[in-house]
Amino acid sequence: MKFYKVPGKQMKFDELFRLLNFCKTIQTEGTDPFDLDVKKFLETLKQYHKKWKSLDDLLLDAEAIAELAKIIELQGKWIKDRSSSFYIDPVLLELKLKMLEPQQLATAFFKSWHPIISLDRITPQRLTEGLAYWDALLPLGERIDEFPFPSAVKSTFDIEDLIELNILSKTEFDDSIRAVLNELEVRGRIEYHDFIYGASFETSVKKAYLTSYLVNEGKAELDINPLEEEVFISPSYYTNVNAQAHHTQSRSIPISLSYEDWLQWMQKRNQE
Amino acid sequence: MDAEEESGIRTERKVKKAAQLLFFRRHRIPGVKGWELKKALGDDYVEVIAVLNSVLDTLGMEVKLISEEGGEKEEGEEKKAERDRFMIVLKSPVIEKASGERIDNIAMLSATLAYIISKQGKVPRKAVEEFLSDKFPKQRVYFAIDRYIKQGYVGEDDKALYIGWRTRAEVDRKALLDLILS
Numbered sequence: 001m002k003f004y005k006v007p008g009k010q011m012k013f014d015e016l017f018r019l020l021n022f023c024k025t026i027q028t029e030g031t032d033p034f035d036l037d038v039k040k041f042l043e044t045l046k047q048y049h050k051k052w053k054s055l056d057d058l059l060l061d062a063e064a065i066a067e068l069a070k071i072i073e074l075q076g077k078w079i080k081d082r083s084s085s086f087y088i089d090p091v092l093l094e095l096k097l098k099m100l101e102p103q104q105l106a107t108a109f110f111k112s113w114h115p116i117i118s119l120d121r122i123t124p125q126r127l128t129e130g131l132a133y134w135d136a137l138l139p140l141g142e143r144i145d146e147f148p149f150p151s152a153v154k155s156t157f158d159i160e161d162l163i164e165l166n167i168l169s170k171t172e173f174d175d176s177i178r179a180v181l182n183e184l185e186v187r188g189r190i191e192y193h194d195f196i197y198g199a200s201f202e203t204s205v206k207k208a209y210l211t212s213y214l215v216n217e218g219k220a221e222l223d224i225n226p227l228e229e230e231v232f233i234s235p236s237y238y239t240n241v242n243a244q245a246h247h248t249q250s251r252s253i254p255i256s257l258s259y260e261d262w263l264q265w266m267q268k269r270n271q272e
Numbered sequence: 273m274d275a276e277e278e279s280g281i282r283t284e285r286k287v288k289k290a291a292q293l294l295f296f297r298r299h300r301i302p303g304v305k306g307w308e309l310k311k312a313l314g315d316d317y318v319e320v321i322a323v324l325n326s327v328l329d330t331l332g333m334e335v336k337l338i339s340e341e342g343g344e345k346e347e348g349e350e351k352k353a354e355r356d357r358f359m360i361v362l363k364s365p366v367i368e369k370a371s372g373e374r375i376d377n378i379a380m381l382s383a384t385l386a387y388i389i390s391k392q393g394k395v396p397r398k399a400v401e402e403f404l405s406d407k408f409p410k411q412r413v414y415f416a417i418d419r420y421i422k423q424g425y426v427g428e429d430d431k432a433l434y435i436g437w438r439t440r441a442e443v444d445r446k447a448l449l450d451l452i453l454s
Contacts, residue, residue, distance in 0.1 A: 081392055088449055093390040096452055098406060102379030105452070109382035112447035114361040115371075116438070117333060118302035119295055201411055259411055 015044060016064055023067035026074065033074035041068055180210045181219055181235070189234035192222065192255060197265045208257055222253060231255060286313050286320045287327065294324075294335065294360050301424065301437065303338070303359030310354060318353060334363045338441045359441055380404055380416045381425060385435065386452050388426070389445055394434045 019041055026033050045064055052058055081087055097105070140147075163170050187195065196208045211233070214220040223232040231253075290313055293304050309317040325335050337356045371378070387403055388395050397417065404413040417433070420426040424438035439445070 088390050088453065090390040093386060093449070093453065094403070097383050097386055097403075100383075100452065102376055102407070105382040106375050106378035108448055108451035109378050109385075109443070111365045111451055112444040113365055114336075114363065114442050114444065116302050116441055117295065117360045117362065118297045120297050259415060 013060070016048070016060060019044065020064060020067055023071050026071060033071050033078055036071050038068065038072060038075075176206075177210050177213055180207060181214055184211075184214070184220055184233065185235045189223075189232055192231040192233045193257075193261075193265060195233055196257065197262055201259055201262045204262055205257060208255075224253065283320065283323060287324050289313060290317070290320050290324045291327075294358060301357070303357040303441070306337075306354035306356050306358065309358060321358065328360065329363070332363050333360050335359070336361045336441060338437060357437075357441075361442060365444070365447070376408065376412070377416055377419070380408060380413070381420055382448065382452075384417070384420060384426060384433070385439055385443060385445070386449060388433055388435055389449060394432050397428065397431050397433050400433055 019036075022036060025031065026036060041064075045061065045068075049061070052061055100108075137143075163173070184190075184195065196211060197204045198207065211220065215222055215233075219236055220233055221236055223234065224230075225232075290309065293309065293312060298304065298308075306317070309321070313320050321335050328334055335358055337353060337358055339356050373381075383404060384400055387400060391399075400417065401410070401413050404416070408416075417426065421428050421433075421436070424436045425443075426439070427434045427436040435445075
């Protein structure tokens with residue numbers, strides 16, 4: 001304690017700044033708030049208290065008290081967290097979670113699960129309300145403002161943008177398209193998903209993207225059988241040979257790809 | 273009809289109404305707020321719920337109070353109860369299959385919840401993604417986390433994940449951690 005008895009002004013500030021920085025480090029780094037000796041901190045402030053003269057001195061004193069209050073609050077929270085029944089060493093739990101099989105994790109969940117019991121039912125009253133709402137609803141043409149067209153042009157990147165941003169090079173993109181076309185020429189007419197899907201979902205999506213360019217440029221054609229819900233793709237020369245004089249109007253065709261669909265396709269392929 | 277009989281009939285009617293309100297979904301999130309029950313059943317709604325609870329108990333169910341701030345409330349805190357959500361849950365844990373979810377998804381959910389709880393209830397989404405991708409492909413992890421958020425098991429705020437309302441209502445978090453550590 002003798003150390004604090006006759007401090008010079010610079011010494012006072014150094015000591016206080018050091019303590020203030022320590023408080024801030026605890027708050028930002030999340031270290032143990034009990035590393036700070038609160039009692040000693042208060043004694044230090046008490047030693048200096050009578051020597052404060054200027055407004056700056058008092059402001060520094062107030063700041064120190066405010067920081068100390070934050071640390072005490074953190075200490076309270078720290079005790080609350082660790083005394084709660086939920087406190088478990090995160091490292092231990094992480095290790096345990098990594099060791100457990102998915103089956104064991106699922107069993108643990110089911111054994112601690114008390115599902116909510118809730119039913120949905122449409123009542124005659126709700127149906128009447130729905131009908132009244134329908135009757136009051138104006139035709140779509142008169143409510144077009146409620147469904148604005150998305151400003152897609154402003155928010156999407158096309159291939160030119162990507163090339164301009166040096167994310168992709170034109171040669172690289174052309175090579176990728178040529179590789180997909182070569183593969184299609186080798187495989188001939190084939191079911192679209194069988195052609196697109198591959199060993200990983202990521203490459204499948206990439207291939208679908210590149211294939212859309214082939215179809216756009218007329219190098220490949222899609223043949224859709226709506227009844228069987230089948231889509232076939234073939235290189236253009238293949239279709240031309242089979243239906244030379246058959247001119248069809250071009251149109252956009254959305255074909256969905258999903259991770260679940262890809263998984264099913266993989267399972268089916270593995271079974272075969 | 274004497275006064276006692278009349279009061280019994282009135283209570284029975286209120287209990288039936290409370291059961292309908294709690295069993296059938298009225299909002300996107302199941303359950304009913306305390307003030308809604310008060311409006312529908314009267315000032316003695318807490319007593320009515322207590323009677324309903326004793327009936328449900330014989331069927332292995334119970335009415336649970338979930339606060340909006342988090343944590344469960346003990347019965348008796350009537351003032352706070354008006355802001356709380358009342359819902360019916362199964363009293364005993366379900367051992368048999370009671371969900372159409374794939375085992376992988378349940379395993380990921382279980383690990384996610386335990387991980388969040390162990391980190392004092394809030395953790396960056398990226399940390400959870402990295403943790404889960406130790407055992408599952410990243411695409412599936414992203415998809416699963418989005419689903420848990422949509423289902424209400426996990427909440428997301430500023431790229432951080434926290435325990436959602438549905439976990440607070442359905443999962444005995446202490447039991448989950450004990451089972452994982454045992």
